[in-house]
Amino acid sequence: DQQVKQNSPSLSVQEGRISILNCDYTNSMFDYFLWYKKYPAEGPTFLISISSIKDKNEDGRFTVFLNKSAKHLSLHIVPSQPGDSAVYFCAVYSGGSNYKLTFGKGTLLTVNP
Amino acid sequence: DAGITQSPRHKVTETGTPVTLRCHQTENHRYMYWYRQDPGHGLRLIHYSYGVKDTDKGEVSDGYSVSRSKTEDFLLTLESATSSQTSVYFCAISEQREQFFGPGTRLTVL
Numbered sequence: 180d181q182q183v184k185q186n187s188p189s190l191s192v193q194e195g196r197i198s199i200l201n202c203d204y205t206n207s208m209f210d211y212f213l214w215y216k217k218y219p220a221e222g223p224t225f226l227i228s229i230s231s232i233k234d235k236n237e238d239g240r241f242t243v244f245l246n247k248s249a250k251h252l253s254l255h256i257v258p259s260q261p262g263d264s265a266v267y268f269c270a271v272y273s274g275g276s277n278y279k280l281t282f283g284k285g286t287l288l289t290v291n292p
Numbered sequence: 293d294a295g296i297t298q299s300p301r302h303k304v305t306e307t308g309t310p311v312t313l314r315c316h317q318t319e320n321h322r323y324m325y326w327y328r329q330d331p332g333h334g335l336r337l338i339h340y341s342y343g344v345k346d347t348d349k350g351e352v353s354d355g356y357s358v359s360r361s362k363t364e365d366f367l368l369t370l371e372s373a374t375s376s377q378t379s380v381y382f383c384a385i386s387e388q389r390e391q392f393f394g395p396g397t398r399l400t401v402l
Contacts, residue, residue: 222396285335
């Protein structure tokens, strides 16, 4: 069973527009959520996170929204830039002392000039 | 950027041979993880470590073993490589919930 689902394998947007990447999770006990960005031939890099006690967190052009009742989070990128083209992974932390994360399968974002 | 290196960065090997991948960190982080990334599967946890000599299995641990004899080094061993273990392997480190990843090792098993 997939605990973390990114249902869109790919997304294409125009430069300057908003990119919205979505992620659904199954367990209401998850209490911390993260987004990672990955360029080809590089390791994933941490982008932004949100705790379950919040419903929004912003960092520059990146905003993450959390809807706990729907078990859904989204990453908004405004404005989108060609350098944002990458695979984006959603990840969840389910508690425990070993800080294990469970990742979604990723969404490939392409920002067209 | 967190100081994490992986070696080798690329390796081609034959079915049935043993392979060891190394992850080295300079951050003195307690937790270390090995993932594999495959198309259609995202990142899947193989094994992790929560201290020197303390390791445990992840979701796809069959065919893999790990060792951590020093804080800075976490080794992943494929005892007898199979073609299904062709993948990109990432090491990660953490002290809290954010994990920081190394550059990856691309392994091809022929």
